[in-house]
Amino acid sequence: MNTQQLILMLKQQLAHIEQEALQHDNQLGDQQKKTLQHVERFNHSVFIQEGAQLSPCIVQLRKDIAQLEKQLTLNLAKSTIELSCLRIQDRFTALRRALLTTGLNLKSAEQKKASNRARYAKKQQQSVQDSGFGWIANNIMQNSHQLYQELNKHFAWANKIEFKIQQMESNLEVCHAADKITLQNDILLMHRRLGKCRQAISYIEERIQHFERPRQSLNR
Incomplete structure (x- = not known):
């Protein structure tokens, strides 16, 4: 596979996953967005992104592919090219996983909120009794x-x-x-x-x- 084919393949993958991310974000309800508002969906070494919506990750991926295309044009060292390819691959993998696990993240966030509410209610009740x-x-x-x-x-x-x-x-x-x-x-x-x-x-x-x-x- 030559460099032009590589870039073309990555851009096609990007276009496909962008449609999935946009569809995913459009299907989210206001309450779901609120529930996942401060939930970190990724390791910071992969994406700097939190909350329910995943389409912002597309912007970062597009920049990575553009950077790789520039590196190939400048004929930079093979190790630099490989590192960029690995970063792009890791981000594609992480984004696909996030698209599949939104339901699990919602359930986990709801359980955490319910646990915090129960803990707060218990604390308030104990405070009343102690008073x-x-x-x-x-x-x-x-x-x-x-x-x-x-x-x-x-x-x-x-x-x-x-x-x-x-x-x-x-x-x-x-x-x-x-x-x-x-x-x-x-x-x-x-x-x-x-x-x-x-x-x-x-x-x-x-x-x-x-x-x-x-x-x-x-x-x-």
Whole structure:
């Protein structure tokens, strides 16, 4: 095979695989493109390309063939020509393999996303349980109406506790010395209850924002 036949054969192969790559890319749905958006399809030594679409690889292959044609015209060293041919062959092989394995890449990416979601959900659930407000998430976190009811309830509790603390602190000034330590401990306990109540209020307010955010996005 002479040099002209070699270049002609490579250009024919390129034209054929270009049609396959374009057809492949046109058949991809928006969700599939999004799923593979940051997935590396190739080793960087073969193609610098990531994501779902494969037609950008054709541009790199076309440059390689043009470079080889120039090298042959300049009659460069045999080792240089062989190296270019091997690079082109490796890229053709890698692109054909990528065309056949898009389905597997999609499945792998979806499984990875599902695993990450499950891990995040588990972490969030553990965080809720560790916060001491797991009973809120389990019992009343179904919709924003229930959340507002619970928020109002906690505000009422906080007001009652604050009023109780004020009463106890007033009594502390006039109570018998022997009773002061007990009353001080009771006041400290009430402050702790108030702190817990305020933490619950903050938590519920965050949950309300979580529920309301999708609505706000839809109303824009």
